[in-house]
Amino acid sequence: MRRLIAGPALACALAAHAAPESAVSANPNLSVIARAPEFTLKDTAGRAVHLSDYRGQVVLLAFIFTTCPGVCPLISTQMSALQAGLKAEGLFPDRAKLVSVTVDPKTDTAEVLSRYARMFRADPAGWSFLREEPERLKPVLKAYDEWTRLLPNTKGWLDHPARVYLVDPKGNIREIYSLAFFNEKQALIDMRVLLAEK
Amino acid sequence: MNQITRCALVCAALAGLSPAASHSETCLSPYIKGLRQPEKVMYVWMLPAAAGQGRDVLAVIDVNLASPTYGKILKRVQVGSAGNEAHHMGFTDDRTRIWAASLNTSRLFIFDVSDVMNPKLAKTIENVPKLTGLSGPHTPYAIPGRILVSMASGPDGTGPGGVAEFTNDGEFVASHAATNHPYETVIKPEFNRMITSSWVSQKTFMSPFDKWDPKDSTNTMLVWDLKARKVVQTLTGDPIPLAARWMLKPNAKYGYNISNGANSIWMFKMEDDGSFSYRKAADIPYACAPGDLRQSPDDKYLYVSCVAGSEVQAWDISDPEHIRLVDTAQGFVQANMMHLTYDGKRLYVTNSAISSIDYSKRYMMRLLQIGPDGRMKEDQRFFIDFSKEPDGPARPHDMLLN
Numbered sequence: 239m240r241r242l243i244a245g246p247a248l249a250c251a252l253a254a255h256a257a258p259e260s261a262v263s264a265n266p267n268l269s270v271i272a273r274a275p276e277f278t279l280k281d282t283a284g285r286a287v288h289l290s291d292y293r294g295q296v297v298l299l300a301f302i303f304t305t306c307p308g309v310c311p312l313i314s315t316q317m318s319a320l321q322a323g324l325k326a327e328g329l330f331p332d333r334a335k336l337v338s339v340t341v342d343p344k345t346d347t348a349e350v351l352s353r354y355a356r357m358f359r360a361d362p363a364g365w366s367f368l369r370e371e372p373e374r375l376k377p378v379l380k381a382y383d384e385w386t387r388l389l390p391n392t393k394g395w396l397d398h399p400a401r402v403y404l405v406d407p408k409g410n411i412r413e414i415y416s417l418a419f420f421n422e423k424q425a426l427i428d429m430r431v432l433l434a435e436k
Numbered sequence: 437m438n439q440i441t442r443c444a445l446v447c448a449a450l451a452g453l454s455p456a457a458s459h460s461e462t463c464l465s466p467y468i469k470g471l472r473q474p475e476k477v478m479y480v481w482m483l484p485a486a487a488g489q490g491r492d493v494l495a496v497i498d499v500n501l502a503s504p505t506y507g508k509i510l511k512r513v514q515v516g517s518a519g520n521e522a523h524h525m526g527f528t529d530d531r532t533r534i535w536a537a538s539l540n541t542s543r544l545f546i547f548d549v550s551d552v553m554n555p556k557l558a559k560t561i562e563n564v565p566k567l568t569g570l571s572g573p574h575t576p577y578a579i580p581g582r583i584l585v586s587m588a589s590g591p592d593g594t595g596p597g598g599v600a601e602f603t604n605d606g607e608f609v610a611s612h613a614a615t616n617h618p619y620e621t622v623i624k625p626e627f628n629r630m631i632t633s634s635w636v637s638q639k640t641f642m643s644p645f646d647k648w649d650p651k652d653s654t655n656t657m658l659v660w661d662l663k664a665r666k667v668v669q670t671l672t673g674d675p676i677p678l679a680a681r682w683m684l685k686p687n688a689k690y691g692y693n694i695s696n697g698a699n700s701i702w703m704f705k706m707e708d709d710g711s712f713s714y715r716k717a718a719d720i721p722y723a724c725a726p727g728d729l730r731q732s733p734d735d736k737y738l739y740v741s742c743v744a745g746s747e748v749q750a751w752d753i754s755d756p757e758h759i760r761l762v763d764t765a766q767g768f769v770q771a772n773m774m775h776l777t778y779d780g781k782r783l784y785v786t787n788s789a790i791s792s793i794d795y796s797k798r799y800m801m802r803l804l805q806i807g808p809d810g811r812m813k814e815d816q817r818f819f820i821d822f823s824k825e826p827d828g829p830a831r832p833h834d835m836l837l838n
Contacts, residue, residue: 261626261627261628261629261710262628262663263628263661263662263663263664265661265664265666266663266664267610267612267663267664267665267666269601269609269610270609271581271582271603271609272603272607383530383581383604383605385530385532385550397469399469399529399530399581400469401529401580401581403581414579414580414581414582415580416467416529416579416580416625418466418467418625419466419467419625419626424628424663
């Protein structure tokens with residue numbers, strides 16, 4: 239049985255985060271990439287959440303799983319920092335939302351996700367952790383091109399495309415970040431730019 | 437075991453699985469999931485030797501040394517059209533698709549390689565010049581969820597080109613204008629910088645070589661603010677700066693490119709103020725006409741193919757400012773594209789450039805084994821002769837491994 243590994247991983251993620259920062263761009267090109275596929279998933283309290291509920295707000299959408307040994311805890315750490323940055327600018331939770339969707343709902347029960355969210359100090363007013371039963375989640379993952387497969391010679395760890403999506407207030411994907419090179423300062427700029435659009 | 441040791445061990449284990457550690461596969465976009473095991477299959481993008489006749493093919497070659505069909509072509513996936521001039525390819529970031537570009541018709545082909553031994557043509561993008569305002573696609577290069585394609589020229593095959601951006605499944609996103617004829621792309625995400633090299637317009641490179649107008653070639657490399665998709669600096673050097681490689685170590689500030697037109701290797705380097713310097717690192721000692729440049733995963737060696745010189749060269753770059761030629765593998769007539777494995781030990785070489793300039797009488801793929809000192813030795817167990825293809829002789833160009 240896989241265990242939640244976010245404890246040590248968080249320490250490592252924080253250590254890794256001390257590495258030199260990536261450069262940011264003050265004038266990002268945020269072309270419309272595609273319409274963000276609609277979904278209905280459940281939060282950790284069992285309430286239905288539709289992506290379209292966030293229309294009028296900017297959404298950062300990450301696909302994660304709690305037993306992920308590498309980039310997932312790092313991205314959650316960075317989203318925690320982003321949450322703080324958005325709060326400092328008065329954008330969170332009313333104008334900017336964070337959403338983390340598990341790609342491993344069998345392991346990531348609502349309870350496990352709640353514990354994971356607390357570990358990253360997620361403010362439930364604006365940062366939702368979502369899941370659904372595997373068969374219902376499958377089309378959502380497919381729509382976002384989020385395949386999963388078991389990594390060979392591991393304790394059941396999953397491989398999946400390491401992407402984070404930025405969705406504008408009209409429901410369009412405007413940026414896709416790599417988890418490996420995600421920079422929460424750039425994401426903050428990007429969200430600010432989208433919110434300033436008329 | 438104390439807590440610090442335990443944490444260090446966990447961190448080490450995690451680092452081994454993080455994407456940042458997966459970038460040792462050389463000469464691919466840093467956003468692509470890395471291959472961290474010996475290759476089993478090679479994909480080769482090739483065109484009929486009788487240029488303009490017959491369909492281009494993605495060939496699937498068994499490169500698993502333990503396999504009874506090692507070194508054999510297992511499958512040929514044809515595209516549905518002729519005269520495309522197959523040239524370069526690139527994986528998407530998740531390694532499930534290959535984008536294959538064609539120089540002449542500008543068509544872009546997307547192959548699904550999620551079943552690695554059985555690629556399928558998933559989509560063909562027609563009317564690329566009309567769609568993008570650009571022509572002559574050279575190198576598809578992955579960014580998260582998307583592909584950037586360096587395009588040599590405007591829609592009529594002349595004038596400056598740019599970089600076209602698509603989603604992984606082939607929906608056009610945007611075009612970004614360049615001032616030259618973009619050839620290849622390298623990105624260093626840590627610095628939010630992209631560099632594109634350059635060559636000639638589509639009209640020129642599809643003309644017979646003796647009709648190439650030297651005035652149409654460019655001698656510039658463009659430095660882009662990647663996020664802004666804007667050119668922030670132009671680096672001027674020798675003519676036709678083709679393949680470019682940024683060093684692989686995280687936060688490495690420099691890289692190299694070859695100048696096909698002046699037989700030289702150039703170094704680009706980000707200085708402390710964020711601007712780039714650009715200087716000649718070495719003259720290649722004779723008429724090599726370098727066609728491709730590959731890098732070792734430890735940033736210690738460069739490999740240069742000589743299209744005119746018919747050899748492959750190994751350069752020691754462990755002292756980055758003072759690079760030196762340390763070995764040559766000769767007898768590689770019209771050596772062109774190369775592909776180095778993730779461990780830096782095997783270098784595959786093909787020998788077709790473009791139908792308009794090819795002079796070799798025989799097209800083939802050969803393999804060089806690389807020693808720990810960077811020196812090369814041909815592996816006699818591996819040799820593929822493309823003159824014996826079932827639909828007639830073919831010209832193999834770019835290669836990818838899985």
